Amino acid sequence: MNCPFCLLNSNEHAFASSRNFLAVYDISPMLPGHSLIIPREHIESLHELDQEKLAEFFLFARKVTKGLCEMLDTDAFDWSIQEKEEAGQSVSHLHMHIIPRTKNDLPNPGDWYPLLMKNKKQTMIDSANRPRFTDTEFLAMTQRLRKKFHP
Ligand SMILES: [Zn+2]
Numbered sequence: 001m002n003c004p005f006c007l008l009n010s011n012e013h014a015f016a017s018s019r020n021f022l023a024v025y026d027i028s029p030m031l032p033g034h035s036l037i038i039p040r041e042h043i044e045s046l047h048e049l050d051q052e053k054l055a056e057f058f059l060f061a062r063k064v065t066k067g068l069c070e071m072l073d074t075d076a077f078d079w080s081i082q083e084k085e086e087a088g089q090s091v092s093h094l095h096m097h098i099i100p101r102t103k104n105d106l107p108n109p110g111d112w113y114p115l116l117m118k119n120k121k122q123t124m125i126d127s128a129n130r131p132r133f134t135d136t137e138f139l140a141m142t143q144r145l146r147k148k149f150h151p
Helices: 053-069 109-125 135-149
Strands: 016-017 021-026 035-039 078-082 096-101
Touching: 016 053, 016 135, 021 053, 021 135, 035 053, 053 078, 053 096, 053 135, 078 109, 096 109
Parallel strands: none
Antiparallel strands: 016 021, 021 035, 035 096, 078 096
16 A cells, blocks of 8 residues: 555654544645644544544544644634545545644635645645755654643
8 A cells, every 4th residue: 555644653753643643744834833633544534433533533633733823822723624536635544634824824814725735736746846844844843843742
């Protein structure tokens, strides 16, 4: 199986984790704080989560969102889950985007969605053409966030 999200692990990539989920900073963040909640196991759909895991998913996502928003001194955020290609899902491993928002971060507050989709297309077509963290930058951000989530 060739799934990039199955390669992520809590030691190397995650800045926070729960029993079944990881919080990972987006390698090519569209705005500061842009992170992903990803199941550790290869789960494709929200429907595969039983009631307990579904609760864990949203509770963990809320906790991570709170921490990211505190760091950026805001209480505004967007959440996005795309399920299936028709809906814009690019990696068929369940993931939720958490995007903290701040005043005037984009010309119009609703611009985040086209930007998210544009980012995805560019990642797949030509990753050299867009701002992407180097390994060092990614590690520095992950370590900074780990301190926030595991003080
Ligand atoms: Zn996977």
